[in-house]
Amino acid sequence: MIYQDRTSGMSGATIAAISLVMKDHTLNNTPMRTTARSLLLTVSILAMACSSSRKGLFTEKSAHEQYASRITDAGLSTSELGIRWFSAAQKAISQPLSVAIPYRETGYFAAEKPAAAGLLFSARRGERIIIQIDMKPAGQFRLFAELLQPGKPGSAPSLLAAADSTTWKLEHVVEADGQFILRLQPELLKSGGYDLSISTGPTLAFPVPNNANPTIGSFWGDNRDGGKRSHEGIDIFGKFRTPVVAAADGIVTSTRENNLGGKVIFMRPDHASYSLYYAHLDAQLVQEGQRVYTGDTLGLMGNTGNARHTPTHLHFGIYTGNGAIDPMPFVLRQRTPAPPVYVDTTLLQQTARVNTTTPLYAAPSPKAIIVEKLPANSVIAILAGTASWYKVSLMDGREGFVEGKRVAVSSFRKQTVKAAVPLLDQPDTLAAVKTTIPAGSGIQLMGTNGAFYFVKHGEERGWVRL
Known part of the structure; x- marks a missing residue:
């Protein structure tokens, strides 16, 4: 059973608005953060003209593909936002995170960070894959979902089913044992949360009443x-x-x-x-x-x-x-349900740290492959929560899972800077300077990344090298 939104994606007016704001950013060299806020307001107003959608049989292109085509046709695929959006879409397919079903996840997409989620899981012939997503706030942003099957090395995955809506259920009958990828990606410059569940059910009735x-x-x-x-x-x-x-x-x-x-x-x-x-x-x-x-x-x-x-x-x-x-x-009728999400989901999309040396796992299980052992106080971005785990991203873009009990958002030390120090927007000596912290100022150390500290100074947050 395949669902697809039959609307054409963004309206011409919305695409034009994005183009104008992006050009204004390029010509006037305005900060992207300001541009994003302006663009979000513009898109929110104009998107009312194309907010309606309905489900139907998948024909030629999924709603995600239609939306991507409109971004390209508008000349936005080479803009900073466009590049990040397309890169996130590709990463979700080429580097999905492994999970075991049944699986439940609560996540959040931030407007200022074009992103996508990719999950890899296995299912057996005769099972019915059941994917349920509830979005928050309902009706306020558009989320594209695609169920794909990986192809042979060097070939693109096959699109099995697609949907986009505010609350929907997607089902697919498995015809051969194999692996599957679920990709979730929101439209540009829209924020929203989601509750995801992936489960399986039987495709036949039980042969005895x-x-x-x-x-x-x-x-x-x-x-x-x-x-x-x-x-x-x-x-x-x-x-x-x-x-x-x-x-x-x-x-x-x-x-x-x-x-x-x-x-x-x-x-x-x-x-x-x-x-x-x-x-x-x-x-x-x-x-x-x-x-x-x-x-x-x-x-x-x-x-x-x-x-x-x-x-x-x-x-x-x-x-x-x-x-x-x-x-x-x-x-098989009686199947184990996915455990609830126990971790604190108010921390989603926050910059946090690990409170001790912590393994970054490839899957939410202590038996999974350890991608890296993170030093204490390493900075992580919290993407989603599942059971007692957080799905996180490192500063270099790698993703994985850490145990929820090892995550903290409080500072680990307070310190006074002896000399004026630039507050950077990235842990890089070539990064843009947000402000300068005067000598004698107090700062809170929130995390580390290599030789850099993520700090809080008043209402400002950024990176310093002490």
Whole structure:
């Protein structure tokens, strides 16, 4: 199921407004921070003309691609904002952060920092990927979301689904085990928060009714005949002659009896490239060629075939042209939900520090790869929160996860400068000077990056080299 916004993106008036403000910034060399504020006001006023959107079938271009084309057509792709926006979009795909689903994240995009989020996760054939995003404030900014599948090395990922709205749910049926990328990116110069959840669900109904209290007692790959073969399905146990039901709409393709499965039924779901297999039945209640619908009774559970000396159960399998596949992802109903976000989300987009030597992990797990061990008081930017972790960015642009308990936003020391010192906007001797801190002034040390300190002086924040 693919959703796409059918509006054309920014209106011509909005694009023109951005162009004018960018040209004014270039000609007059005004600070980008001032330009961003002016541009945000201009865009906010003009965007009312193109704020409506609706969902529809994905056709040629996603809403993100349409928006990117308009930026390029307006000549803004080579502006500072445009370059940063396109770079962020590419980074989200080329360097996504790994997460395990189910996954929940609360994040924030700041207007003055063109950014995008990229998350890499795995899903199995037969699962339904379910992505839910709630944006805050609703209706005040536009967020583009794209579900992609990585291609071969050197090739671009494939776009599977796309959406943009203020509150939406995106679903995609997984046709082969693999990895997927979710990219989130807001339009230029709009701030907003979001709550994201990524989960999976079954694509087939369970083949035994819930009121029969079925239990799965044997799984795919279990040893059979002393290890001579493996189990090619799952065994669902219940009372003798419990109804077994169609797991999808489709056609019964075969009803037969054999020594291994006893009384069996094959059915082919509509539009599927696989068949469902029901075995060890006590009775078959359908005929070959019969159309059935989800929940229709196909037969009654028993222990025929090689199951005559076992408790009553249904052997349920799925077969493709290449043989049997694990049916569990197709029918598993009870799935562990993602944990809530426990960390303080009021710190999102704040500049913070780690309060002790802290590992930067590639994923939100202590078992994940350690990207780097950050020295105590290293400066980080908080991008999002997930469970008891923060997703953070370093000053060099690298991203990862740190444990929430290792993050602080308070100063770690107060100090008086002995001589006047320039307050820089970046930890670089060639950076722009915001102001000069007079000799004898008190400063608060908020964090470090190499030889530079991130400090607070009055209401000003910036970098100094002491």
